Structure formats: C-alpha cells, structure tokens
Amino acid sequence: MSAGLGAVFMHGNRFRHNLLTALLLAPATAWLVVFLVLPFIAIAVFSVGERAPEGGYQAAFTLAQYANLPARATAFWNTMMLAPVGALACLLVAYPVAYYLALKAPQRWRLILLALVVIPFWTSLLMRTYAWMYILGGRGIPALLAFVGIEDVRLINTPGAVLLGIVYGYLPLMILPIYVSLERLDRRLLEASADLGATPFSTFLGVTLKLSLPGVMTGFSLVMILLLGEYLIPTLLGGGKVFFIGNALVDLFLQSRNWPFGSAIAITLVAVSVVVLIAANRISTRVSGARRVDLI
Amino acid sequence: MTAVPDIEFRGVTKRYGAVTAVSGIDLTVPPSAFVALLGPSGCGKTTCLRMIGGFEQPSEGQVFIRGRDMAGTPPYRRPVNMVFQQYALFPHLDVEANVSYGLRQARPRLSSQEIGRRAGEALEMVRLAGYGGRKIHELSGGQQQRVALARALVNKPAVLLLDEPLAALDKKLRTDMQIELQNLQREIGITFVLVTHDQEEALSMSDFVCVMNGGRIVQLGQPSEIYDEPADLFVADFVGKTNLLSGKVAGHTGDLVNVALADGTVIAARKRTALQKGETVSVSLRPESLSLGATEGSPFKGIVRNRIFLGSTAEYAIEVQGIGTLLAKADHVIGHGNLFKPGEPVAIGFASGTPLAFQETKNNGTNQRVAKNVEIIS
Numbered sequence: 117m118s119a120g121l122g123a124v125f126m127h128g129n130r131f132r133h134n135l136l137t138a139l140l141l142a143p144a145t146a147w148l149v150v151f152l153v154l155p156f157i158a159i160a161v162f163s164v165g166e167r168a169p170e171g172g173y174q175a176a177f178t179l180a181q182y183a184n185l186p187a188r189a190t191a192f193w194n195t196m197m198l199a200p201v202g203a204l205a206c207l208l209v210a211y212p213v214a215y216y217l218a219l220k221a222p223q224r225w226r227l228i229l230l231a232l233v234v235i236p237f238w239t240s241l242l243m244r245t246y247a248w249m250y251i252l253g254g255r256g257i258p259a260l261l262a263f264v265g266i267e268d269v270r271l272i273n274t275p276g277a278v279l280l281g282i283v284y285g286y287l288p289l290m291i292l293p294i295y296v297s298l299e300r301l302d303r304r305l306l307e308a309s310a311d312l313g314a315t316p317f318s319t320f321l322g323v324t325l326k327l328s329l330p331g332v333m334t335g336f337s338l339v340m341i342l343l344l345g346e347y348l349i350p351t352l353l354g355g356g357k358v359f360f361i362g363n364a365l366v367d368l369f370l371q372s373r374n375w376p377f378g379s380a381i382a383i384t385l386v387a388v389s390v391v392v393l394i395a396a397n398r399i400s401t402r403v404s405g406a407r408r409v410d411l412i
Numbered sequence: 413m414t415a416v417p418d419i420e421f422r423g424v425t426k427r428y429g430a431v432t433a434v435s436g437i438d439l440t441v442p443p444s445a446f447v448a449l450l451g452p453s454g455c456g457k458t459t460c461l462r463m464i465g466g467f468e469q470p471s472e473g474q475v476f477i478r479g480r481d482m483a484g485t486p487p488y489r490r491p492v493n494m495v496f497q498q499y500a501l502f503p504h505l506d507v508e509a510n511v512s513y514g515l516r517q518a519r520p521r522l523s524s525q526e527i528g529r530r531a532g533e534a535l536e537m538v539r540l541a542g543y544g545g546r547k548i549h550e551l552s553g554g555q556q557q558r559v560a561l562a563r564a565l566v567n568k569p570a571v572l573l574l575d576e577p578l579a580a581l582d583k584k585l586r587t588d589m590q591i592e593l594q595n596l597q598r599e600i601g602i603t604f605v606l607v608t609h610d611q612e613e614a615l616s617m618s619d620f621v622c623v624m625n626g627g628r629i630v631q632l633g634q635p636s637e638i639y640d641e642p643a644d645l646f647v648a649d650f651v652g653k654t655n656l657l658s659g660k661v662a663g664h665t666g667d668l669v670n671v672a673l674a675d676g677t678v679i680a681a682r683k684r685t686a687l688q689k690g691e692t693v694s695v696s697l698r699p700e701s702l703s704l705g706a707t708e709g710s711p712f713k714g715i716v717r718n719r720i721f722l723g724s725t726a727e728y729a730i731e732v733q734g735i736g737t738l739l740a741k742a743d744h745v746i747g748h749g750n751l752f753k754p755g756e757p758v759a760i761g762f763a764s765g766t767p768l769a770f771q772e773t774k775n776n777g778t779n780q781r782v783a784k785n786v787e788i789i790s
Contacts, residue, residue: 304500307467310487311494312514312567322513326504404504 156386162379171373181380188364188381195361198350199343202282203290206339207332209283210290214331215324217291218298230295237288245281245352252277252353273355281349286342290335297331298324326404333400341389361385416479418443418571418603419464424473426459426627433459435627436473441571441605441620446597448606448614451624452650460624461573461607466490478570488517493564494573498580499556501548507559508544511535514567534566537596554585561593565600572597574606578613590617611651615639623647644684645770648696655697655738658772661687669769671695675734677711681769693769699727699741703763704752710759714738716752726751730758 163181168174185192217229236244250256252271261269271277301324309319347362356363361381368378419441426434434456441447449457462468463475466487475482477491493514501510512531515522522530535541538558548556557577564572577593578586594617597604608614614621615635623631623638623646631643642648649656659671659679668680669687673695681695714732721744728740740760744750752758 302500304496304498305502307465307487308494308496308500308502309513310467311465311492311496312563313488313517314513315488315517318517323502323504 159379159382162375163383165376165379167374167376171375173375181376182384184377185380185384188361191359191361191364192384194358195344198278198282198346198360199340202279202286202343202346203336203340205279205283206286206290207336210287210335211294211332213287214291214294214298218295218301219324233288233291241285242348245285245349248277248281248284249352252280272353273357275354278350278354281353282343282346285349286339289338289342293334293338294328294331297328297334301327329400329404333396337393337396340392344385344389415443417441417476418445418478419605420476420479421460421463422474422476424460424463424470424475426456426463426468427471432627434463434470437627437629439622439629439632441603444601444603445620446594446604446606446618447620447622448608448618449622449624450608450611450614450651451630453609455624456627457607457609457624458575461494461575461605464490464492464571464605465494465573466492491570492573493567493569494575495557495560495564495577497575497577499560501556501559501563503548505548506544507535507540507546507548507551510548510559511544511562511566513563530566531562534562537565538562553581554589557581557589561596565596569602571603571605574604576608577606578608579610586613593617615651621651623651625650640765642696642768645694645696645772648768648770653699653739655699655702657695657697657735659693659695659769661689661691661693661769663689668766669693671769673735675732677735679711679767681767683769685771687769687771692772694772696768696770697738697762698765699739700725701763701765701767702738702740703761704728704730704740704742704758710761712738712760714758714760716754716756716758719752719754721751728752728758730760732760 162173164177164179166174166176166178166180213233217226217233221229249272252258254272257271258269261267305323305327306319309323310316314322345362345365347360347366350356350358350360351363364381365378368374368381417440419439421437421439424434424437425432437456437460439460449460451457459468463470464477464482466482466485466489469483482490502513505513508531511534512527515527515530531544532541535544538561540555540558540562543551543555543559548559551559557580560577574593578589581589590613593604593606604618606614606618615638618635621631621633621635621638622629623643625646631638631647633641638647639652642651645656648654657673659673662670662672662678664670665680667682669683670678671681671693672678679695687693712732712735714730714735716728717731717737718729720727724744725741726744728742730738730740732738738760742750
C-alpha cells in the first residue's frame, strides 16, 4: 500500500520534473528553430531551386546552382586566403597579449586590462572601421607624415590596411579564449618543466603552448569562421577591389536577386566552416592531450 | 678531508615584502642523507626547499649545492630535482613522455635508445614497468606519485627534493610509500630532502629531522633525539604526543629542577636552560613514560575517563584532580586482561625517563630561540 503510494508520488514527481525541464528549454528551443533551423532549411531548399524570371526563388530540384559554383571561384579563393591569413595574423598579435595578461600582468591590473581589450567591442564594428578609414586615409596618418616631411605614403586601400582592420576588429575574439586557457594553466607545471632542465623557451614550446592549444584553436576557428563571411572591412579599407564570398552573397541576394545561387554559395560556406571546426577540435585535443571537449 | 656537503645554507633569509618567511638559516646536509624539514604551515620549510630548487632566491645569504654557490643559477641549471606537491605531472603527455621529459632536455642530446632505456629503468625502479603508454588521468593517486618520483630520479640528481609528497595519499598507501621511499633512498644513495608537516612521517622516514618554526631552525637531530630530547617547548609539543603540565620552580637538586605543579605535587625534572626559583615552567610527560597501576610513590591519582584500545597498546585519558586530563599509554599483554575501565581509579607513576621542564614563552609554546650554526654530524 505505502510502496504503491510512494511509486505514484515518485511518478508524479518525475512527471513534474520533466515538465519543468521542457518549459525551461522551450524558449531557447523555439528561438533556435525559428531563427536557425527554419532559415537553414529554407536556404537548403532554395539552393536546389531555380531563379524566378523576375528574381527570387522558383521551386525545382536541380543541382545546377552547385554546378555553377566555379563561376564564383575567385570570390571563394579570395575568401579562403583571407580567412586563414587574417586569423593567423590575429593569432600572432593576440597570443603575446593573452600571455602577458594571464601570466605576467600584476593580479590587480588584470581585470582592468582585460576590460580594455573588450570595451571597443561595445561600439559597432562598422563605426570603428570607418574610424580606421579616416585614420589611414589622406587626412589621417599620411597627412601627419607629410607634416614631418615624409610625402606620398599610401595606407588606405592596401592589403596591409585590410589586415590591420581585420586584426583590430577580431582581436578580442582571439585574446579571450587564449587568455582563458593560459589562465587555467597550472603554474606548477612550468616549475616542474624548469626543474627537469627545460629552458624557458623549451618550457614555452613543450608545456605552455601545447596546453593553451585548445584556446588557440577556439580563437582561430571563431575568427576564421567569421572571416569566411566578412566583406565589410575589405570593402571599406581595401577599396572594394577584391571580391569575397560576403560580397557575392550581398550581391546575389540584394542586387541580382539570384536567391538559389546565393543559397548554394551559403550552404557551401557553412559546410567549409563545419569542416574547419571539426579539424581544429581534433588537432587541439590530440596535441594537448586534454579530454575531448566538443565545440559542436 | 670531510666530504663536500650536498646542501649548505649560509645565513639564508627570505623576505616577501614585509613578511620574513625564513630568517638567518644555517644548515649543512651531508651526502646521502635523508633529511626532513618539519614544521607547522608557514614555518618556512617549503620556502627553504624552493630556494634549493631555484624557484625562490634568498634575500640574504647563500645556498650551496655540492659546494657551488647557487646565486643566480636558474632551476633548469641546478643538479636537483623535485617531486612536487600533487605531483604536477604533464597532463598532455603519457607516463613514458613524462618520465623522459628531463632526459629530452639534456644537451648534448641523448640518443632516443638511451632515453627509452633510462626511462624504462626509472619506471621499473618505481614498479610501473609496462605503464609507459598510460595517460596521467588514467592513473591512481599512488601511481601518479610514483611517476613523479621516476620523472625526478631519471635525471640522476645530486639531491631529490620532496614537497609534501604523501599528503594526497590515503593512510595505507602513505605507510607503504614511506617504506618505499626509504628503500629507494638507500638504494640510490643520493640525498633526499623531504618537506612535511606530519611529524610521524618525518620521524619514521628520515635520518635527520630539522624542526622549523617561525622561519628558523629550532632543532636538528636524529628522529630519536628530537623525540627524546626536544630542545624546547615547541618541539616537545609539536613532535609526538605529550602532556604539558604547568608549574613553578621550587628548587634544585643537583642537575634536576623541582617543579611544584598546580595541585601541589613536586616532581623532579631535567632542564634545557637555567631556571630561576619561582619561574613558571612547563613539564613534558610523554604518555608512554607514565605507568599505570599501584606503583610505590605514584605522584598522581586519577580516574580513567576514556580508553582507546589500539591492539598492542592502549591509550587512556585520565582525569587528575587539580592537574587536568593526562594522556597515558600502556602496553597490552595478550590474555592478561590488564586494561583499565573508564570510571576506574588509577595511580600514575613514571615508567621510564625523567620528565623535561621548559621555560614557558609568551606566544603559546611557539619558541623563537635562534639555532645558529646547526650542523648534522653523520
């Protein structure tokens, strides 16, 4: 009798527990379905369709759009160059900063310095890129240089300007994950390495760098994936002479209204991003020997 | 000619800002000794070890390793290796790679066969042969401890430093490792310097115990000396269990001092320093120096309050009127039924040794006496 009652009570309790879990998860699930899953399905469906005569989408089932991808090979190629090179440049600048913040900066300054890294993020990237346009443009640094007698320095609309803009814009995204992995690093491991005869440089290569690889890979994948869709910075600071997938997408969806072809490009981009993420995750878990942490 | 000491501290002081962690230490450790630095937390023992390892630089004084002044020598150029607290094994490397880490740093480079052979030997020495391919997180605490030992010993250091190496192990494993470490030290014959706050561990494992308090060496000697002949009240209290009874000096009889306890009992005790008549002193009575039962001239009579039966011995908490609770330890003879029961009245006498009387210090047993130029004679 009492056992039966207990079971009923337990059952009711579990039911209530499940209901609560479902209710709590509902908003996030609904958000994901409406804003991620549904649009993604739409894009996937568009990508096997045809362009309607007056633009937009017309139902069909054809792989013609994918077959047409080589038409935008240059944009793909440029993006495939920009994304890893930009991410690498970001990494080279971010690692020393993160290293200093996590291992060298005095404890009481750490939070302030970290805040300084993040604060520019609170302003729109567009605004900040326009600011760089002004700084690098004719009335910015070149004018200053001319003032001290160095004439005809061209900064804006160069590959260097694009790289600078990218490093500047994405730096916090690279610094933060690396900082976190270095901050978590057990300092006694560095002492153990020194104790075993490793010079500071060997210790850095053999212990610090390897154990911070998960952070490096997270930062690298984050920046690289965002750069795969980047077109603003090259347009504003590079003079818009080089076309990227981002430019192609804006053009295909908003100007020439070839939605199916744009969708095919978008799907390909997503596929590439996923491959990059998985590869980065594999590499970092193998090298750092950490237990698997799945990013996706 | 005497052998060059493995470790020598000359007037070493270490300050962190306004805090003095180690103050004016002189210490000489001869070759092939097992030395324990023993003391409560914050006594400076770990700082001393870290100064040998090169992780801290002395503010004053010098640290010598095998006769060489180590000032300015970074950890990676010192002929010592450390077993870190909680081991600090590299999580991204397997057991073999952890053990061979030091060998890979050697310049000129060692051949990979040489590295493999020596790493294998080291693993065999700590009875972990065949574990080379394991990940660190797959090992138990005791196994990790042995990997840490192998990793340090594989480099054939002049001195092995051990920072609370057994603190993370359970009691049974700790006892096993104590024996293993002792055997290992005798086998390899290099100096081991052990830092511990566990007096039992220090007494049971080492040839010499260096008791530290407040950044200074309070006493240095063989374990039995430290236990039988504590230099002061702090050592008497910190090392082993003891009964400390407060009293006043009533007079002197030869070398002994007569102490009048709170209940009026006068007992004869040995002394460490000159004591004035009327001075307040603490008398240390080891539990095993007390005998229970009807003895001629038993100074105390009390009532058994608690009994802890330990097999070969039994510990009693005995309440003595006017004195407080005394801890006594008595051997148990199998089949004799010589156990006292709680509530039973009992007479307490002295079985062995003469009690020791110490000057009382203001800061609750913490003695600040400077032990200068202490040298171990081996």
